Amino acid sequence: MNKKTETKSEAALNRRHFLASSMVLAGAAILSPAIAWADAASLTKEQQAFSQLAHFITGKPQLDEVIIQRAFDCLTAGNKAFLQQAETAFNAIKQAGLKSADDLNGHALMDNAEIAATLKQINSAFYLGYTGTPISARANDNTQFVTYTDALMYPPTADATVIPSYSRGHTNYWVNPPASLKK
Amino acid sequence: MSNEFDADVIVIGSGALGSNAAYTLAKKGKSVIILEAGEKIPRWKIVENFRNSSKKENYNSPYPNEPWAHHSYDEQYIENTGSFELRPGMLKLVGGTTWHWAAAAWRYIPNDMKLKTLYGVGRDWPMEYSELEPYYLKAELALGVCGSDTEDQSGQGGEAWPPRSGKYPMEPEGETYLFQRLKDRIGSAGFNFIHEPNARATRAYDTRPACSGNNNCMPVCPIGAMYSGNVHAQHAEDEGAKLITDATAYKLEKGPNGDIVAVHYRSSKGDDVRLTAKYFIVAAHGLETPKLLLISDVANSSDQVGRNLMDHTGMGLTFLADEEVWMGRGAVQQGGIFNRRDGEFRRDYAAVKHAVSNGVPNMKVARRLIEQGVFGQQLDERLRDEASRWVEISTVFEMLPHQSNRVEASTTRKDALGIPMLKVHYDVDDYVKAAKPYASADFARFVELMGGTVIEDDTGWQNRDHLMGTVIMGDDPTDSVVNHECRTWDHKNLFLATTGVIPASGVINPTLTGVALSIRAAEIIDREI
């Protein structure tokens, strides 16, 4: 009983904090790139804040809003503390005055294990297309599906390799190197 | 069909081996019933399951895992008691596990079948390569194998080997750029690269289109260019075989004269059915086949059922080459390095095969970089760079048969039908361990020759999903389960169509051999009915 109540009020507190910080951050140019999401009105403030954070971390201005929300749902469902952790990461990025995802590379911020883990979790959801940790050779793990064809790990090599199961080629196209390698 | 029997032949299991046996018999006009524990599932559903899966690298995840028909990754399915966790990726649905094999379709070489005579270790086959050869050809035709008719597949750089009485049904696919580059640089140092004969169509074949490089053989070919057992399950049905799904055989019933008279199966809907036949073929794969014999208390006068379990337990190498090689174009594998497939050294340590993997590596590359804390533009750039230079070698070892490596029926775990699940004890043997330094030395050399940077070169032992030895073939009824016909010594009308009969593992993937033996067994049964 007690425990349940605590968890509830904790969550409410987290929501308020995250909300407050996202309002502040919304005014900061670095974390509010000119993004327009289709259905912003129906999103909670946390979702909107997460969306900004996701755009920032991935460095991608044109993330699909549906996928952002799916990542949000997976990350929050899989981890009760996620909202709090996201808020902490959010504030840290803001305080450090980072201007782009690339600023995170080698930044002292990443020495904070919890912040680093949160940022990687979010990056990973969009790049790999799932959340959680796969366990090999088992039926069950805590992974959740975010996206496949929109996973950010594919565009950097799209001219050379396929998204598995979506061939764009024909038999034996593979005898040639990718066009980028042809002299 | 006789009035006294439900069928001439009942085949248990609709995988590649059972289905090819069933088709062979049905085509000859025999009445055949196929019992299959799982369901029939159309390819498109599996493809959609894959695309929507959160565990893309888990090859069982797009497939059903039912309480009455578990796939092998179910947490409860296998209880391991040995030092190695044996957990091959077996499936339960019409067509069986070849839905997600990689279609490597090798023949054994004659020396593989005389291991004891030539090298003093393990066991000999109770038959000659020449006796199996015509059935290899039939199996290659059935599976639509493409391969090179000119290479020395023993890896010694000699003439075309092993002997063939006919050409491969299809010409090999073109060499991937990756393979060309490795062959050029590693091959020039004396490592013999051999094309892997494989059951992927290089032109329209049977009901299948040509491979177009979807790079998804494991866990599912989206277009069915790669062979899987469902092809012959369908062919068998088209020839009149009756396929009963959701039907798990749990008991083979012995008659008074020692023959098998009936099989009992259960369904998830509560059916409990007894079916009779003149002949029975158990084709339930290398773990379920011995389990069914054990829980039925049949075919085990030798006490060898379930023993001698062998996988090609392996290890892996991942490195970055100093040039772009672009793994991931074409099918998921294409061949490998075979110098250690055969030689006098087999007296002392295991034969070794190094296979070149060719799966799109982005998931592994990206995961590693993200874990290192790489973000943004730099992440995209490094991802592209590393994906272009990523190389993976998947190595397997020849395992010997041991009494203590075994599968048994679990005494503590049952499935939803009340049928015991599996208990496995598996230790990697000294023969394999003695070969490890040689494989590791090869790894170092490959990396050096490619100007590479090691990502991982000590993976520990890995599963390779090749189940052999568990119903071992031999010429002595006191130390083997079946004879060279795959007929159980104890019951003259009970045959086993499984790679579990293979008595000497060699280093090659066993399914083509299993299919060849299954077609041969079916022809023997056909002649006797």
Ligand SMILES: Cc1cc2nc3c(=O)[nH]c(=O)nc-3n(C[C@H](O)[C@H](O)[C@H](O)COP(=O)(O)OP(=O)(O)OC[C@H]3O[C@@H](n4cnc5c(N)ncnc54)[C@H](O)[C@@H]3O)c2cc1C
């Ligand atoms: C990831 C992976 C890659 C592989 N790659 C290769 C490769 O490249 N080359 C190669 O040669 N091999 C490969 N293999 C191994 C290959 O898949 C097996 O050797 C092959 O599937 C064996 O065929 P089978 O018909 O004996 O068994 P299966 O294909 O497993 O079929 C057995 C069938 O029996 C059914 N069954 C089980 N128990 C019962 C019962 N009691 N009653 C009724 N039905 C039952 C099952 O549901 C199943 O459908 C690979 C395996 C895996 C997991």
